[in-house]
Amino acid sequence: TCLSLPVAVGQCGNQVGCRFWDLALREHAAVNKKGIYDEALSSFFRNVDTRSGGDGPDIYKGKIYSLKARALLIDMEEGVVNEILQGPLRDVFDSKQLITDVSGSGNNWAVGHKLYGYQYRENIVEKLRKTAEHCDCLQCFFIIHSMGGGTGSGLGTFVLNLLEDEFPEVYRFVTSVYPSGEDDVITSPYNSVLAMKELNEHADCVLPIENESLFDIVNKIHQMINSGKLGSTVKQNSLVTSSAGSAKTAQEKPFDAMNNIVANLLLNLTSSARFEGSLNMDLNEISMNLVPFPRLHYLVSSLTPLYTLADVNVPSRRLDQMFSDAFSRDHQLIQADPKHSLYLACALLVRGNVHVSDLRRNIERLKPSLHFVSWNQEGWKTGLCSVPPVGHSHSLLALANNTCVKPTFIELKDKFMKLYKKKAHLHHYLHIDGMEQSCFSEAISSLSDLIEEYSELDATKGGPRIDPPRLQIAI
Amino acid sequence: MSIVTVQLGQCGNQIGHEVFNAICSDICGTHGLCSKTENESYYDACKERFFSEEESEVPVARAVLVDMEPKVISQTLSIAARSGYWKYGDRSHFCQKQGSGNNWANGYSVHGPRHKEVILNLVQKEAEKCDRLGGFFTIMSMAGGTGSGLGAFVTQCLRDAFPTSFILNHVIWPYGTGEVIVQNYNSVLTLSHLYQSSDALLVHENDVIHKICAQLMNIKQISFRDVNQVIAHQLGSVFQPTYTAESGSHYSRNPLGDLMEMLVPHPEFKMLGLRNIPQMPENSLAYSTFSWPGLIKHLRQMLIANAKMEEGIDWQVRPPRLGSSIPSSHSTNKPLHFNTSIANLVILRGKDTHSVDLGSFQDPSLYASWLSPQDAFKAWKTPRAFNKYEKSATLVSNSQFLLKPLDNVVGKAWNMFASKAYIHQYTKFGIEEEDFLDSFTALEQVISSYTSL
Numbered sequence: 001t002c003l004s005l006p007v008a009v010g011q012c013g014n015q016v017g018c019r020f021w022d023l024a025l026r027e028h029a030a031v032n033k034k035g036i037y038d039e040a041l042s043s044f045f046r047n048v049d050t051r052s053g054g055d056g057p058d059i060y061k062g063k064i065y066s067l068k069a070r071a072l073l074i075d076m077e078e079g080v081v082n083e084i085l086q087g088p089l090r091d092v093f094d095s096k097q098l099i100t101d102v103s104g105s106g107n108n109w110a111v112g113h114k115l116y117g118y119q120y121r122e123n124i125v126e127k128l129r130k131t132a133e134h135c136d137c138l139q140c141f142f143i144i145h146s147m148g149g150g151t152g153s154g155l156g157t158f159v160l161n162l163l164e165d166e167f168p169e170v171y172r173f174v175t176s177v178y179p180s181g182e183d184d185v186i187t188s189p190y191n192s193v194l195a196m197k198e199l200n201e202h203a204d205c206v207l208p209i210e211n212e213s214l215f216d217i218v219n220k221i222h223q224m225i226n227s228g229k230l231g232s233t234v235k236q237n238s239l240v241t242s243s244a245g246s247a248k249t250a251q252e253k254p255f256d257a258m259n260n261i262v263a264n265l266l267l268n269l270t271s272s273a274r275f276e277g278s279l280n281m282d283l284n285e286i287s288m289n290l291v292p293f294p295r296l297h298y299l300v301s302s303l304t305p306l307y308t309l310a311d312v313n314v315p316s317r318r319l320d321q322m323f324s325d326a327f328s329r330d331h332q333l334i335q336a337d338p339k340h341s342l343y344l345a346c347a348l349l350v351r352g353n354v355h356v357s358d359l360r361r362n363i364e365r366l367k368p369s370l371h372f373v374s375w376n377q378e379g380w381k382t383g384l385c386s387v388p389p390v391g392h393s394h395s396l397l398a399l400a401n402n403t404c405v406k407p408t409f410i411e412l413k414d415k416f417m418k419l420y421k422k423k424a425h426l427h428h429y430l431h432i433d434g435m436e437q438s439c440f441s442e443a444i445s446s447l448s449d450l451i452e453e454y455s456e457l458d459a460t461k462g463g464p465r466i467d468p469p470r471l472q473i474a475i
Numbered sequence: 476m477s478i479v480t481v482q483l484g485q486c487g488n489q490i491g492h493e494v495f496n497a498i499c500s501d502i503c504g505t506h507g508l509c510s511k512t513e514n515e516s517y518y519d520a521c522k523e524r525f526f527s528e529e530e531s532e533v534p535v536a537r538a539v540l541v542d543m544e545p546k547v548i549s550q551t552l553s554i555a556a557r558s559g560y561w562k563y564g565d566r567s568h569f570c571q572k573q574g575s576g577n578n579w580a581n582g583y584s585v586h587g588p589r590h591k592e593v594i595l596n597l598v599q600k601e602a603e604k605c606d607r608l609g610g611f612f613t614i615m616s617m618a619g620g621t622g623s624g625l626g627a628f629v630t631q632c633l634r635d636a637f638p639t640s641f642i643l644n645h646v647i648w649p650y651g652t653g654e655v656i657v658q659n660y661n662s663v664l665t666l667s668h669l670y671q672s673s674d675a676l677l678v679h680e681n682d683v684i685h686k687i688c689a690q691l692m693n694i695k696q697i698s699f700r701d702v703n704q705v706i707a708h709q710l711g712s713v714f715q716p717t718y719t720a721e722s723g724s725h726y727s728r729n730p731l732g733d734l735m736e737m738l739v740p741h742p743e744f745k746m747l748g749l750r751n752i753p754q755m756p757e758n759s760l761a762y763s764t765f766s767w768p769g770l771i772k773h774l775r776q777m778l779i780a781n782a783k784m785e786e787g788i789d790w791q792v793r794p795p796r797l798g799s800s801i802p803s804s805h806s807t808n809k810p811l812h813f814n815t816s817i818a819n820l821v822i823l824r825g826k827d828t829h830s831v832d833l834g835s836f837q838d839p840s841l842y843a844s845w846l847s848p849q850d851a852f853k854a855w856k857t858p859r860a861f862n863k864y865e866k867s868a869t870l871v872s873n874s875q876f877l878l879k880p881l882d883n884v885v886g887k888a889w890n891m892f893a894s895k896a897y898i899h900q901y902t903k904f905g906i907e908e909e910d911f912l913d914s915f916t917a918l919e920q921v922i923s924s925y926t927s928l
Contacts, residue, residue, distance in 0.1 A: 136572060279654065288657065381655055472919075
């Protein structure tokens with residue numbers, strides 16, 4: 001297989017990353033009954049012979065010895081990474097994949113990007129190269145980070161730049177957690193907008209995530225479980241919020257449930273590249289089909305189902321409900337309203353026992369209520385992967401390139417301007433080597449341009465459909 | 476003569492596999508409804524055509540499998556081998572790891588040149604195993620990146636490497652509502668390029684086959700496997716051995732050549748459509764009987780009314796009265812919805828084929844005015860029943876069958892091109908706006924030619 005390499009940066013990035021590896025192991029264990037190291041496993045894990053201690057050679061076939069995650073974990077604080085190394089995943093990582101420091105970035109993008117970026121550049125490049133060396137074929141990097149802080153935001157986007165320089169042919173997907181409304185980090189608007197410029201210019205695809213949406217999903221599930229409507233018939237391991245171990249909801253940290261959702265997003269996104277199906281969908285296809293213009297690469301994701309009921313047969317109607325849910329705001333990972341905005345493109349990645357006729361029936365059913373841009377009226381990209389996620393018979397991940405992200409960006413811009421106009425906290429940034437006022441003005445300009453591109457498309461919505469005249473051939 | 480099949484991309488490999496399955500199951504079955512000698516001739520002719528004798532317990536398909544990602548080929552090889560009836564050659568495949576990303580330019584401009592030598596070597600090896608090479612049969616979809624882009628490049632290479640061999644491209648037309656968002660771009664680029672190097676394009680439309688699965692085969696949850704099996708049956712009904720008027724008492728030995736020569740008299744017209752009747756679920760076969768006059772009547776009406784299957788045929792459509800049309804390039808006197816033909820091939824298999832009256836297909840009013848029905852129509856027959864159908868009739872038609880689908884695809888692609896959406900994804904790999912324009916021009920020309928029949 002051609003591999004995807006996750007790079008987790010910062011506290012949030014690593015917390016999500018940790019959940020991701022946990023669930024990936026579980027997913028592969030469920031499918032791989034014989035303990036043979038296969039192509040699917042190799043997409044996320046190396047098989048290392050550690051019998052003679054330490055780092056043995058990579059084993060490409062046969063029995064599983066010791067699985068090592070293909071990953072890079074970067075944090076300028078030690079807390080999260082140390083926890084991972086002391087927890088149940090400690091054998092999945094080794095020190096060659098970690099880059100840590102002690103003091104953190106103080107919620108300052110400039111510290112993350114300019115200071116630590118400069119300081120750790122060579123180290124990061126070397127470790128990236130080492131990790132990439134173990135990969136026969138590298139298709140995509142996944143950066144996992146948050147936008148509002150200093151490390152994930154600043155150093156994360158520095159790594160993004162670096163990836164473009166060092167591995168220009170490899171796709172760069174970024175999962176970005178955007179700051180929530182009640183974010184207690186005062187400078188998060190600065191950090192986010194400075195990071196946005198980097199995402200605009202260097203990412204192939206961005207999956208924005210908002211904590212509010214994750215929180216709402218977690219609450220929704222709790223309500224369903226506690227309301228007694230479902231009772232004990234919910235399959236615990238099917239919850240999009242649950243960790244791989246048996247449900248220890250009481251002991252789970254509050255963010256674990258939310259982070260599991262993001263981890264599941266990544267698992268579903270890569271499922272078709274790892275497992276077989278009648279209509280495969282690789283990550284390069286996602287980028288190709290969902291990005292009509294280079295900078296419009298922000299995708300709204302929705303996951304369904306959020307849980308499965310045990311011992312229930314799934315009639316067609318339930319299956320159709322899954323498709324409807326994918327277009328309901330309850331299942332989205334950002335707060336946006338795609339149904340009232342304009343779709344540029346939409347991808348449906350289905351897993352499990354679902355047929356092309358189910359796909360077609362549901363696309364026909366849902367199409368009329370969605371607005372697609374005039375030049376992409378049938379803009380659907382579909383994938384069918386045979387292997388469902390753990391605990392489910394089928395699942396659906398919808399990715400939409402939709403102008404509904406515009407309000408999120410406008411809000412970000414407004415919050416930024418509120419601080420910037422007063423020059424609040426600017427000195428914390430400007431005294432960092434390499435930071436200038438122009439960094440700020442360029443960043444806000446980049447964001448404004450992006451908003452403008454979306455506005456221009458929005459303006460075409462509902463307008464008269466005028467097909468351009470066809471070429472005339474002289475007879 | 477033998478046919479070398481080249482399976483390209485996920486679709487090409489999935490279909491190719493079903494085709495060899497269908498062919499093998501047909502010759503290994505005991506439902507030939509004919510004499511033992513007949514069966515043996517049929518079996519031998521089919522074996523020579525599609526399988527090579529190698530040191531192996533089961534026949535080895537004359538095929539080359541190509542894909543830019545490994546999962547499909549890996550599956551295809553193992554499923555075939557497990558059947559116990561046939562298999563693919565152990566070293567007849569080539570795959571890479573990263574796929575083509577649904578990007579025609581990636582398939583054509585990057586993967587093509589990069590892997591040209593390896594792929595051509597595989598084809599050469601397969602061709603050398605044939606006592607006499609009858610030509611190449613490539614299977615691909617237009618919608619993705621490998622089958623379409625790499626497929627177009629490989630076809631060009633085949634033409635260059637084998638200038639006198641026949642090349643027939645089996646092309647899958649994607650569902651109208653997306654499998655792939657850039658499918659119309661990929662289709663336009665594929666068709667325009669194939670037109671230059673291929674001898675003929677034999678088309679199957681996913682939407683049509685899907686309807687056949689739903690309405691005729693009664694399949695409730697239709698999978699791609701179901702679709703592919705119907706396609707395989709239809710292809711088998713064309714390429715399994717038959718007698719032609721010229722072949723006398725032997726099974727014809729040059730199916731591709733014979734097909735091309737009569738169906739493609741003019742290089743401007745290469746689009747071939749396929750109709751096969753009857754189609755029904757296997758468990759209904761035992762309870763159904765058909766008469767040849769009935770089947771022929773339906774097939775002919777499907778031709779002139781451009782019906783996609785044997786249900787829902789518009790019987791109102793009638794050919795124009797001869798003598799009433801003004802000899803000109805504009806068919807102003809042809810009734811609406813009437814499907815004008817360049818050439819038609821009817822293939823009959825099964826009981827009593829020797830006595831079938833096919834006069835209705837020789838009606839001059841079916842054909843463009845510059846053709847004579849003697850040249851424009853041929854029939855191939857065999858008493859040997861195909862795939863358990865007591866009687867089976869297939870029509871391969873060079874007519875306006877594909878005019879509307881072609882016009883649709885070009886229209887949608889043009890619409891998208893006007894906004895320049897996704898173009899940067901192609902220019903990244905060396906396909907420029909000019910290349911698009913060339914392709915659009917070429918296809919508008921084809922559309923214009925077929926329209927003015």
